[in-house]
Amino acid sequence: MTRFMQLPETRTAEGEIRRVGVEMEMAQISLPDMAREVQRAFGGRIESDSPFVLHVRGTRHGDFQLELDSNLLKEREYLKFLRRLGVEVDPEAGLDQVLSDLAGLVVPHELVAPPVPWTALPELDELREALRHKGALGTHASLLYAFGLQLNVEAACLEPGYLRDILRAFLLLHEWLMERGEVDLSRRFTPYVNPFPGRYARRILAHDYAPDMAGLIDDYLRDNPTRNRPLDMLPLFAHVDRARVMAAPVERHLVKPRPAFHYRLPNCQIDEPDWSLALPWNDWVAVERLADDHERLAALSEEVLASPGHALGRIGDRWRSALVELFQD
Numbered sequence: 001m002t003r004f005m006q007l008p009e010t011r012t013a014e015g016e017i018r019r020v021g022v023e024m025e026m027a028q029i030s031l032p033d034m035a036r037e038v039q040r041a042f043g044g045r046i047e048s049d050s051p052f053v054l055h056v057r058g059t060r061h062g063d064f065q066l067e068l069d070s071n072l073l074k075e076r077e078y079l080k081f082l083r084r085l086g087v088e089v090d091p092e093a094g095l096d097q098v099l100s101d102l103a104g105l106v107v108p109h110e111l112v113a114p115p116v117p118w119t120a121l122p123e124l125d126e127l128r129e130a131l132r133h134k135g136a137l138g139t140h141a142s143l144l145y146a147f148g149l150q151l152n153v154e155a156a157c158l159e160p161g162y163l164r165d166i167l168r169a170f171l172l173l174h175e176w177l178m179e180r181g182e183v184d185l186s187r188r189f190t191p192y193v194n195p196f197p198g199r200y201a202r203r204i205l206a207h208d209y210a211p212d213m214a215g216l217i218d219d220y221l222r223d224n225p226t227r228n229r230p231l232d233m234l235p236l237f238a239h240v241d242r243a244r245v246m247a248a249p250v251e252r253h254l255v256k257p258r259p260a261f262h263y264r265l266p267n268c269q270i271d272e273p274d275w276s277l278a279l280p281w282n283d284w285v286a287v288e289r290l291a292d293d294h295e296r297l298a299a300l301s302e303e304v305l306a307s308p309g310h311a312l313g314r315i316g317d318r319w320r321s322a323l324v325e326l327f328q329d
Contacts, residue, residue, distance in 0.1 A: 002278040004121050005285045008292040009156035019115035021152035021260065022124050022277065025108035025268050026136040031066045034111055037130045038064045041123070061123075062114030108147050115154065115260075125277040128270055138270040149268040149280055152260040158240055160213045162291075163233075164204060166261065167220075169291035170231045171201045172300050177265060177283050194228045205301040217241055221248040227255065232262035286326040 012018055035046045035054045044059035056064040111131075113124060138147055156162065174195060200223035203209060211219060217237045225248050227234055238245040238257035246252050266280035290297055 002276055002282070004118075004125075004278045005282045007118060007156075007285055008289050010118070011156070012154060013157040017117045017119065018154045018156060019260075020118045020121060020154065020281075021115045021258075022111075022113045022121075023148075023150040023152075024111045024128065024131075024270060025147035025149070026111070026131065026138055026270050027108060027147070029109060029131060029134055029136040031068065031109060033134055034066045034109060034131065034136075035064075037127060037134060038066070038111070041127045041130065061116045061120065064114065065112040067110050067112065068108075115152065118153075121277055121281060128277055132270055132273070136270045138268045138272065138275075147268045148264060149266040149277070151263040151266075151280065151284055152235070152258065153263060153284060154260045155236060158213075158236075158259060160211060160216045163236070164209065164211070164216060165291040165294070165297060166287065167204055167231070167233070168297060168301060169287045171196055171205065172297075172304065173287055173290060174230065174265075177287075180283060194226075194230075196229060197223050199223060202305065205305055207298065207302065213240060214244070217244055221245065221250070225249050227251050227262075230263070230265035232264055235262050236260060289326045 007018060010018060031051070031054045032046075035056050038044070038056040038059065039046055042056070042059035042061055042064075044056040044064070047055045047057055049055070052068040054066040056066070116124065155166075200219070203219060203223075217240070220233055220237065221244075224233070227250070234245060234250055234255045235258045238255050239259045242257055245255065245257075261284075263280075263284050266283070269275040290300075
């Protein structure tokens with residue numbers, strides 16, 4: 001089993017162990033079965049909002065949510081659609097369950113874990129393995145499954161220089177991480193992980209780019225007024241300055257402020273026995289390690305900006321041996 005690598009900064013500025021929220025998308029396993037596996041692993045009590053949303057509350061790690069990942073169903077928006085057609089439906093008459101069963105064929109069932117200490121990630125990986133044994137299918141199981149794994153990694157601090165360097169490191173490693181993680185074509189064709197625009201990369205990789213927090217947020221919003229980035233910074237920036245973010249043309253109802261990096265790039269290959277949460281986690285740790293290596297970060301940024309067309313995509317070939325060191329303790 002691949003081990004979980006250590007972050008370069010393991011604690012927050014307040015001295016607390018950094019926490020990570022994990023979201024896993026899967027199919028062919030029911031929400032009740034998912035809830036029972038969470039309860040078996042961590043205790044707690046199962047509660048139901050509807051056939052589309054279950055909770056396991058009061059576990060030793062906090063509250064888990066299991067949901068059919070479609071607002072159309074979770075918010076019962078389909079009732080409005082049917083009413084426009086002149087059809088009145090009693091949602092308590094069993095239609096919810098039928099829709100849930102049908103939608104589960106193409107709409108992911110999602111497990112949303114509460115933030116846990118990063119040192120507890122092996123416990124969540126044991127839950128992943130239990131779900132695999134219950135029949136959960138992941139990204140590569142079907143051309144229709146654009147399923148992802150998302151990590152919400154608590155920031156070590158909220159200083160603009162630190163956040164800038166994380167963004168720089170991610171931009172430099174993006175194509176290499178796509179290659180390492182074998183990001184599925186079904187996900188590349190969706191808008192969820194659209195790459196950062198080149199003009200934004202050139203701006204923040206410049207050696208003299210040193211904005212204050214307001215400038216960092218404004219520059220991000222100018223080129224990325226969307227959650228659909230492989231590293232979505234809107235939740236973190238909204239935690240820092242909610243009014244500034246919510247004044248921008250972003251998906252306001254979907255932005256949940258929190259002091260965490262929202263890493264959205266990885267597949268969720270939950271059904272594959274040689275895959276584990278350690279693989280995407282270690283990729284993220286590599287980003288933080290590069291961000292923490294200021295000399296290497298500056299040299300790599302300079303070389304990319306000096307290359308024809310600012311060839312971010314070829315960075316892996318030029319720096320492969322050096323980048324491998326990011327995965328070594």
